[in-house]
Amino acid sequence: MSIAYLDPGNIESDLQSGASAGFRLIWVLLLGHVLGLLLQRLCARLGVVAGQHTAEVAYHYYAKWPRWILWIMVEFAIIGSDMQEVIGTAIALYLLSNKAIPLWAGVLITICDTFTFLFLDKYGFRKFEFFFCFLITIMALTFGYEFVISAPAASDVAKGSFFPWCKDCDMDQILQAVSVIGAVIMPHNFYLHAALVKSRKIDRSKKEKVVEANKYFLIESGIALACSFFINLFVVSVFGNGMYNKSNSDIREVCLSGNNEMPDFYRNAFDNSTDDATSDIYHGGIFLGCTFGVAALYIWAIGILASGQSSTMTGTYAGQFVMEGFLQIRISRWKRILITRSLAILPTILVTIFSQGVDHITGLNDLLNCIQLFQMPFAIIPVLTFTASKFVMKEFAISRWEKVFYLFAAAVIITINYFFLFEYIDENYNSGIGWAIFGLIILFYSIFVIYLSHYCFVAMGFYQQSTSGKFSKIFPPPNESAFDAPWLLNDAIEDGSSTNKAIDAWKF
Secondary structure: OOOHHHHHHHHHHHHHHHHHHHHOOHHHHHHHHHHHHHHHHHHHHHHHHHHOOOHHHHHHOHHHHHHHHHHHHHHHHHHHHHHHHHHHHHHHHHHOOOOOOOHHHHHHHHHHHHHHHHHHHOHHHHHHHHHHHHHHHHHHHHHHHHHHHHHOHHHHHHHHHHHOOOOOHHHHHHHHHHHHHHHHHOHHHHHHHHHHHHHHHOOOHHHHHHHHHHHHHHHHHHHHHHHHHHHHHHHHHHHHHOOOOOOHHHHHHHHHHHOOOOHHHHHHOOOOOOOOOOHHHHHHHHHHHHOOHHHHHHHHHHHHHHHHHHHHHHHHHHHHHHHHHOOOOOHHHHHHHHHHHHHHHHHHHHHHHHHHHHHHOHHHHHHHHHHHHHOOOHHHHHHHHHHHOOOHHHOOOHHHHHHHHHHHHHHHHHHHHHHHHHHHHHHHHHOHHHHHHHHHHHHHHHHHHHHHHHHHHHHHHOOOOOOOOOHHOOOOOOHHHHHHHHHHHHHHHHHOOOOHHHOOOOOO
């Protein structure tokens, strides 16, 4: 679960955050992790209490066509995330081989490495988790090394972390702050986490065991996200300390004059312009190599490689659970990998072949982060709906104040989505055709968000679900019999009462 907060898209967003705003946006990163923890807590509780993960509950809760649309939207999020992982891995191999492995070859290699790591799954889920921990450790050591040699001022890092303000920030820096939230909180992770908790053996027939499991899953998630926050913090601090207020010509001068043992083809990666320094995974590695020696370049690339490899498997598991839940079909994992990785690789390899070099492929990350933001409501709203529903959660449904808080958070995120999409279209596709397409997308997007929000408000008790008439055909009530609370049924059996009465007692 924590790997989704450390994929190459997140790392690049951290890099750009530091390069564009210095240390001033670290608090946004911290806020994103705190909000992420609270939302992940809901996902874990759903899996523990309902015994079903988010996609499985959605299968019973929504009508057929909305359910299919929701599945497609989540698949888009997974494919977008997978493309970032492919790009990150290809660039890491490109740097480690000193350009001997071209980008298109690196993209193709990612097909093979996924299947190579897949065999570890045969040795048990715990051993696979250990392998994930190993990759996280590599990221902590590599990015931590860059943090140590960069030596940013501790006072500046602390101030940026705990003072929620961005004095004199321009629009680009505000958009960067929005991008940080979009990169950190991944939509498909909400579906993944609720499914992962099912790998733990929980006696759901006893209420106290469910309470205990919820507590320890919260602690586990907190530790995991604390680790991912510090790794992200390392990246923001390194580039906030080194690239903030630097132009391309400034860094080019360092590359040409320094005794850093950098190959000549890296020394000319930055042009001689006075524009803000180019900040992406590729140029970030070259900056580190020019500033601290070529070893820093290779260590950076190893960290990016670990990030890409670990998040690849995260996307694979999320895709499998989503497909099994929404479609109620089971497909072998290697087939699932072949499908999602092919969908991610095809557009990526086309860009690598027909583009003019690494500069263009790294620019894809901005578009992919935008896609992640666009899909966010399709993960947050269902999770809030299910965890607020007494049909699903029984006495573990979220409280009134939690409903208010999470609704406010969801409203803020959705508003940010509209703002970010408007700015992105205005900057990149500012034409009549572009705005016409954008208008149609927003129309259908808004209709579907309203549809999902209706069920969320009903689950929270704001008004009753209609069970008759034309309105009920558009919003059919959920299949209540699909949700159980085994500890209540167990108590009912011991008391000699009927199962149906035990369930009926918890209806609205």
